[in-house]
Amino acid sequence: MVTREELYRLIWAMPMTKVSTQLGISYGKLVQICTAMGVPRPAQGHWARLELGKVDPVPPLPAAVEGQPTTWTGNGTPLPKPNPAARAPRKKAITGNKTPPAMHTLLRGTKAQFLNSRPTRDDGFLRPYKRAMPDLRTTSEALDRGLLLANALYNNFEEAGHHVVLSGLNSAARRLQVDPREAPIKGRQYDPYPQPWRPDRPTLVQTEGVSIGLIVLEMTEHVNMRYTNNGFVRDSPELAARLERSHGSGWTTFEDVPSGRLRIVAYAADSGVDWSQSWQESEDQTAPLSPETIVKAVLAQKRQLLEMAEEAARRAELRHRAWLEEQEKCRRREDERNIAKSYEESLAALQSAIQRWSRVMDIEQFFSQAEQRAATLPSKAQTNVLERVSLARNLIGRQDPLDLLREWKAPAEIYKPLYADSADIVQQRTRRNL
Incomplete structure (x- = not known):
């Protein structure tokens, strides 16, 4: 059971989303209860303004009028409709002397784009269709506070002389992988599936010599969730007792759910610099959180980041030189293999040509000796032998041994070496093996 006074204190002590979770009801149901019981609610943006140090006046709890419920039992009994006469008169917004800070160019019109989201998963985080957005990840309930905090952060960097922009399309800037858990559990690695929404380009602070990335996100907390007819809600002793009275305890499980609390992460966008602070x-x-203090803390690291960037560039240059040397060695090894292969092919072709040359010479010697012997025979026998020699020559065909030499290719004709010294090394090695 909750009285008007208890509900009034809860409503003005924490956001209504947390109150509804604590009571185990929906946000809309809580609004209906407040209206029926005549409990004034904070105006939209109250908690965001409070975070920035702007305190709205808290209206007193009006006395209950006749017929107005003074307690809520939580047993599901419909509440009576509020009496129109009991409604408090609408008050004009109290304006202060200070004008609200101007919205940063990156954030103008982004609230509607963030709310134009794909269906949220169980965690409730927004997943906007547009991805060329500032690096901000929250639920719809924390979006206003996240935008105000990001705006204050960006404007403070601008006032310090450093523009906040999205990285270029072909930029080498990297985005830091951030663990959103408020208190990571030891031994439990953060490896979500599917991957959470992220912008396609990091948000960068333009500083001389080094790029600093900025992320504003709503953290998650590991809490016990209890299953009710409305799905999973945060467990609490009051909820457990109420469900026990209704003979439905529901089963529980631990989940990472949005906490409503924000985190700012600054990191080096250069992949070679390992630095981040949150x-x-x-x-x-x-x-x-004080954006002004955070900006001063980040800019105080500028000299250290420049030194780290220079060291990273030096290491990258050494790695590049080592890579070039390794590539040179690979090219030389490949060149030597190709040269050796060309020597093998050329030598094999030459040996084949020599063997064929020997056979052609043997055939030619055979016919020459046959013609010489035929010259010593009688005329009729000589004619017969010479005719047989002519038929044999026609069968084999004319073969010029020089044609074999003309068809042969030297190693340099098969493959042109890239390095002259490699060709000399392979040539000496080949001669030793002959």
Whole structure:
């Protein structure tokens, strides 16, 4: 059971999304209960303004009028419709002397684009269709606070003389893989599937000599979830007791769910520089995050980041030289293999030509000796032998041994070496093996 006074204190102590979770009801149901019981609610953006140090006046709890419920039992009984006469008169917004900070160019019009999201998964994080967006990841409930915090952060960098932009399409800047868990569990690696939404280009602070990436995200917390008729909701002793009274305890499981608290991450966008720093809200934190302090802390690391970037460039140059040397060695080894192969092919062709030359010479010697012997025979026998020699020559055909030499190719004609010294080495090796 919750009284008007208890509900009033809860509503003004924490965001209504957390109150609805604690009571085990939906946000819309909580709004209906507040309206029926005449409990004033914070205006939209109240908690975001509070984070930035702008305190809205808290209206007092009006006295209950006749017929208005003063308690909510949580047993599912429909609430009576509120009496129109009991409604408090609408108050005009109190405007302060200070004008709200101008919206940074990267953030203008982005709220609607963030809300134009694919269906959210169980975690509730927005997954906008557009990906050329500032690096911001929150739920719809925390979007306003995230935009205000990012705006204050970007504007403070601009005031310090450093523009905040999206990286170019062909930029080599990398985006840091961030673990959104508020308190990572030891031994439990962060490897989500499917991968969470991320912009296609990192958000960068333009500083001389080094690029600094910025991420604003809503963290997750590992909490016990209890299954009810409305799905999984955060478990609490009140919820467990209420379900037990209704003979339906529901089963529980631990899940990483949005915490409503934000984190700012600054990191070196150069893949060779291993540096990152984060600032995050905590459950017991009294003061909000200070973008001005964060900007000063980041810019104070500029000299160190420049030194780290120079060292990374030096290491990259050494790696590049080593790679070039290895490529040169590979080319030389490949060149020697091709030269050796050309020598083998040329030598094999030459040996084949020599063997064929010997056979042609043997055949020619056979016919020459036959013609010489035929010259010593009588006229009729001589004619017969010479006719047989002519038939044999026609059968074999004329063969010029020089044709074999003309068809042969030297090693340099088969493959042209890339390195002269490699050709000399292979030639000496081949001669030793002959």
